[in-house]
Amino acid sequence: MTLQAVVFLSLPLLGQICGSFGTNVARGGKVTQSSVGGYAFPQRAIDGNRASKLSQGSCTHTSKDLKPWWRLDLLKTYTIYSVTITNRQDCCHQRINGAEIRIGDSLKDNGNANPRCALISFIAAGASQTFKCKGMQGRYLNIVIPGRKEYLTLCEVEVEGELSGKPAPTLLNIARVGKVTQSSLSWNGIPERAIDGNRASNWGQGSCTHTNMNQNPWWRLDLLKTYKVMSVTITNRQDCCHQRINGAEIHIGDSLEDNGNDNPRCAVISSIAAGTSQTFECEGMEGRYVNIVIPGRNEYLTLCEVEVFGEEYDASTENECNLDCTNVARGGKVTQSSLGWNGMPQRAVDGNRASNFEQGSCTHTNNDQNPWWRLDLLKTYTINNVTITNRQDCCHQRINGAEIRVGNSLNDNGNANPRCAVIPYIAGGASQTFECNGMEGSYINIVIPGRKEYLTLCEVEVEAELSGRPAPTILNIARVGKVTQSSLGWNGIPERAIDGNRASNWGQGSCSHTNMNQNPWWRLDLLKTYIINNVTITNRQDCCHQRINGAEIHIGDSLEDNGNDNPRCAVISSIAAGTSQTFECEGMEGRYVNIVIPGRKEYLTLCEVEVFGEEYDASTENECN
Numbered sequence: 001m002t003l004q005a006v007v008f009l010s011l012p013l014l015g016q017i018c019g020s021f022g023t024n025v026a027r028g029g030k031v032t033q034s035s036v037g038g039y040a041f042p043q044r045a046i047d048g049n050r051a052s053k054l055s056q057g058s059c060t061h062t063s064k065d066l067k068p069w070w071r072l073d074l075l076k077t078y079t080i081y082s083v084t085i086t087n088r089q090d091c092c093h094q095r096i097n098g099a100e101i102r103i104g105d106s107l108k109d110n111g112n113a114n115p116r117c118a119l120i121s122f123i124a125a126g127a128s129q130t131f132k133c134k135g136m137q138g139r140y141l142n143i144v145i146p147g148r149k150e151y152l153t154l155c156e157v158e159v160e161g162e163l164s165g166k167p168a169p170t171l172l173n174i175a176r177v178g179k180v181t182q183s184s185l186s187w188n189g190i191p192e193r194a195i196d197g198n199r200a201s202n203w204g205q206g207s208c209t210h211t212n213m214n215q216n217p218w219w220r221l222d223l224l225k226t227y228k229v230m231s232v233t234i235t236n237r238q239d240c241c242h243q244r245i246n247g248a249e250i251h252i253g254d255s256l257e258d259n260g261n262d263n264p265r266c267a268v269i270s271s272i273a274a275g276t277s278q279t280f281e282c283e284g285m286e287g288r289y290v291n292i293v294i295p296g297r298n299e300y301l302t303l304c305e306v307e308v309f310g311e312e313y314d315a316s317t318e319n320e321c322n323l324d325c326t327n328v329a330r331g332g333k334v335t336q337s338s339l340g341w342n343g344m345p346q347r348a349v350d351g352n353r354a355s356n357f358e359q360g361s362c363t364h365t366n367n368d369q370n371p372w373w374r375l376d377l378l379k380t381y382t383i384n385n386v387t388i389t390n391r392q393d394c395c396h397q398r399i400n401g402a403e404i405r406v407g408n409s410l411n412d413n414g415n416a417n418p419r420c421a422v423i424p425y426i427a428g429g430a431s432q433t434f435e436c437n438g439m440e441g442s443y444i445n446i447v448i449p450g451r452k453e454y455l456t457l458c459e460v461e462v463e464a465e466l467s468g469r470p471a472p473t474i475l476n477i478a479r480v481g482k483v484t485q486s487s488l489g490w491n492g493i494p495e496r497a498i499d500g501n502r503a504s505n506w507g508q509g510s511c512s513h514t515n516m517n518q519n520p521w522w523r524l525d526l527l528k529t530y531i532i533n534n535v536t537i538t539n540r541q542d543c544c545h546q547r548i549n550g551a552e553i554h555i556g557d558s559l560e561d562n563g564n565d566n567p568r569c570a571v572i573s574s575i576a577a578g579t580s581q582t583f584e585c586e587g588m589e590g591r592y593v594n595i596v597i598p599g600r601k602e603y604l605t606l607c608e609v610e611v612f613g614e615e616y617d618a619s620t621e622n623e624c625n
Helices: 012-018 042-046 191-195 315-320 345-349 494-498 618-623
Strands: 030-033 069-086 099-104 116-120 128-144 156-163 179-182 218-235 248-253 265-269 277-293 305-312 333-336 372-389 402-407 419-423 431-447 459-466 482-485 521-538 551-556 568-572 580-596 608-615
Touching: 030 042, 042 069, 042 156, 069 099, 069 116, 116 128, 128 156, 179 191, 191 218, 191 305, 218 248, 218 265, 265 277, 277 305, 333 345, 345 372, 345 459, 372 402, 372 419, 419 431, 431 459, 482 494, 494 521, 494 608, 521 551, 521 568, 568 580, 580 608
Parallel strands: none
Antiparallel strands: 030 069, 069 128, 069 156, 099 116, 099 128, 179 218, 218 277, 218 305, 248 265, 248 277, 333 372, 372 431, 372 459, 402 419, 402 431, 482 521, 521 580, 521 608, 551 568, 551 580
């Protein structure tokens, strides 16, 4: 099965039978985009081909538009579970940064005003990345880069979902039913203007609020009763001063302490481009009051529209919430690799998202190699998601590249457990949730692999439920296979890469090595077809770690071109010297796992290759429809 940047719609009732073999419903749809650049038509993104160089004729391209977009019309309403996007390889991969995936039944703003499934912070060159949409419903799927002039290029879009048996739910802007106030009134910018239903963003149009220059200026919406707030959309001023909103916070809750600004925080607004609207996901936070406040400085607060989407809170369901609704982190025990500035590990589970270090609620290690923090839940849990709050007052970039690991092993202090997520970036003071999709374990580690760094966590929250069975044993199926490679250099036999030893210095005798070949490769034969979940590769430490850059992992049942023509799981942009990195293959099927460096003469060295998956059962094939 070829994996591409397309929308896949899976059937949840057949999940145990069909696993991840959902239908890519994108290929049955119709497509358009904001403009066409260089004859790169929108249909290329649903041609079933993940080829990622523009010259290969399989990538779309717009002109340099303000807010460029691409839209898929599925012709009927679908329930969308995930969207996989393949990014361009040969140049310009950073252009996709900041793009949004939107799903819904509206063609307002060409479909770009529909609810947001995900924000694309980054996709490596030539790589395919999957974004979970949690069953959002809609006929239209848009990919849009808001807030700037840019080219939009998509080399494949794949959509996993199923035909919806009911119409998509109507999302109501509940802000319109509330009452509003603000910290002060200036230039007659009354607070009601932010809920007048008008996104006009020039001051002279009379639809924006305005405070005086206050210390910590705020605006508050009273919804009159408690709601579950899913998202908040804010439109920023266009004609001047758009940077004033930078650093504002959205708070939601039932308290009027500090005028409502002490309620739990949904999001930090790092910036909103002039005249644009940006949506912040609040994941069902409960509250009567929605506050927008700029903390810590003297500033004007101007809001041209505030839209709040959610549903009325039903208190009768409160008793139905048990451990699966609980932040189980608060019942666990914690430790970390070292202690710096008295930033004790317990601070990350104190229930406080305060994100300035001087507030005494953030952890801190020393400048360690591979610094880590570990939570022991004391029992095995099924982990749904992990929410991390990053430091605000400085150094927020330190968290970049950290990994969340979940499992029952204390090997390497727990850092060798399966990976839930890589944290590419969390804005200063912001909280971000990472889906673990039911991974099981008693230990949750957060580790920064591959460099010396400080690790600071201002809060870690874990949504989980007690597991009714012991965590499954995850087997490295690479150990059962046979291996070969394109050539043999320095007696670096291919079997070294599956000897169960991650030793990464050449002199330790555990790394494979080819000669300098054109397109060097290494192949694992699993002897039968498996469903591959992920592949972990350990890179050489003592020299030459950059040689692996640009290598590809291919999986399939064909030996054409020595197996290198099989579908691609991942492109390896880089692996730090001596470190191990895991690449998700999302249930690809195959007997052969190849690692190849295409397009140049190079040495290929692998210090360990671990493959995790399960045997493919062909008897279920006819049950999957």
